[in-house]
Amino acid sequence: MTLSLCIVGAGAAGVAAAYGLRDERVAVTVLEKSRGVCGRAATRRRDGRRYDHGTSHLPVADSRVSSLVDALGDEGRIDVEAPVWTLGPDGSVVDDDPEPVRRVAWEAGMTQLAKRTLARTEAAVERETRVRAIDRDERGWRVSDEEGGSWGPFDALLLTPPAPQTASLLAATGWSSERAMRLREVVGSVSYRGAQSVVLGYDRPLDRPWFGLRAATADQPVRWVSRESAKPGHVPQGEALLVVQMGDEWARDHEDDPLDTVAPAVAERVATALDEPRLAEPSWTDDQRWRYAKPNGGPPHDAVQVGEEDGLYLAGDWVAGEGRVDAALCAGFDAAERIAH
Ligand SMILES: Cc1cc2nc3c(=O)[nH]c(=O)nc-3n(C[C@H](O)[C@H](O)[C@H](O)COP(=O)(O)OP(=O)(O)OC[C@H]3O[C@@H](n4cnc5c(N)ncnc54)[C@H](O)[C@@H]3O)c2cc1C
Structure with missing residues (x-):
């Protein structure tokens, strides 16, 4: 069975995750708020x-x-x-x-880093699509953008914006459980x-x-x-x-x-x-x-994984605890491995 995955953000972490899943049975949709890709690796x-x-x-x-x-x-x-x-x-x-x-x-x-990486995947990339809210129902994850568009349902969701922006998305969700609350706390603590x-x-x-x-x-x-x-x-x-x-x-x-x-x-x-x-x-x-x-450091690894039972994954330099583009790539590769298995 093919798994559907939505990746929010086409920075280093997001594109590395898409790349890491290129040979898996995972249909990837990337939603990126900007006109270009590669986030803080900007040209x-x-x-x-x-x-x-x-x-x-x-x-x-x-x-x-x-x-x-x-x-x-x-x-x-x-x-x-x-x-x-x-x-x-x-x-x-x-x-x-x-x-x-x-x-x-x-x-x-x-920006070639993201452009070339995405070109080696089958991912559908939607630019100028700023995610406003995420939600979960019995069919999976649903994502709404600022233009009123809605995406999904997806089996899994990977959020890669910087922690404060990821925290806002976790605040704007009807997904409520003890795990959701713990995740909000962990992500909200990263400055x-x-x-x-x-x-x-x-x-x-x-x-x-x-x-x-x-x-x-x-x-x-x-x-x-x-x-x-x-x-x-x-x-x-x-x-x-x-x-x-x-x-x-x-x-x-x-x-x-x-x-x-x-x-x-x-x-x-x-x-x-x-x-x-x-x-x-x-x-x-x-x-x-x-x-x-x-980021000023990052949370403990297992703390960011508490949403994974519900199909919610997190990646980004802050997950790696280091403001480096190679660390962000590795966080994306790690997330891909966990999604695939
Ligand atoms: C000035 C500066 C210099 C740096 N110098 C170096 C350096 O020399 N060496 C080094 O290794 N690292 C450096 N870094 C750090 C490096 O750029 C980052 O660690 C890395 O690019 C982070 O990648 P990321 O994928 O985690 O996040 P990002 O690159 O921030 O990617 C997140 C993506 O999510 C998108 N997004 C955010 N919110 C939404 C939303 N609601 N909906 C849809 N999309 C959304 C953003 O537009 C972005 O494309 C520097 C950073 C800066 C700012």
Whole structure:
């Protein structure tokens, strides 16, 4: 018998689950609220440039992630050779990669991860479909979207949005049982920190040996800087493009500040850290605020599985307890294994 499954969210966790089930007798429908796929592994295009303003790369340490990357093909794939160095609390740049690992990106942007993965499945993908409520009756799970559409019944449901958004869906349900209450409590206890990505574009190249700079300590305002120009296909020759990720506290302090106030302040910090005064004056800028950038840890594994007896599964970086795209993929693979068996 073929099982029907609805996956809410086409980020790394959702697409990995669909991929993990590609050879099983499971009919998968993916509902995604955005126009594009890949969630926080996001890519933007502007005047012939392309930049990953969310996740800058996919760390490949896990064997399942490595097999997926191989299966997605090497055309247009970037194996980022340049290292990640460390940005010290005093603003110094230190030649020290704390986690040397294979790093992968794509010339057409990080969204290729989800696009290529879904293309290797039979899943039906419905974009611009924001799930508003879920419900369960004797025939299975039913899902309603914000446009008034209804989906299902499905034998199983996999929710992959960040924990606070999953908690809202669990609150908007007529499914009531002791298990439902326990699940609401567990998911509701997972908090996220925000971030702001500030994009700095320059009409001159920036030649550095590193691809990214990672903050040495958790309380530094600048958490990460990546040189998008180190990725082939992203930035025209002769230009440079930096994506600077500002941490939670900084993002909150500058929540209401417009980009033309925020960008010069960020550019100034970058110019000082890289000891290159011209970087204080980018030729163009862009930004993205992330309300839910990364989870602050996660719940115990068995706690998120209490809905599974009723066919309700959860996945996402928060289930893995780590704000990393490879962790989200693994959480999706794990959910697929449990759904299949
Ligand atoms: C600025 C930033 C930088 C980062 N840098 C790195 C990095 O360098 N390396 C790294 O490994 N990780 C990084 N991460 C973390 C990484 O992006 C995430 O851990 C990973 O992408 C999470 O995947 P996910 O599938 O769990 O969630 P998401 O990517 O958030 O996917 C959830 C999906 O669900 C959809 N959705 C939500 N609600 C609904 C709804 N009601 N109905 C339908 N769809 C819905 C969303 O649109 C989204 O597509 C970064 C994150 C941010 C924000």
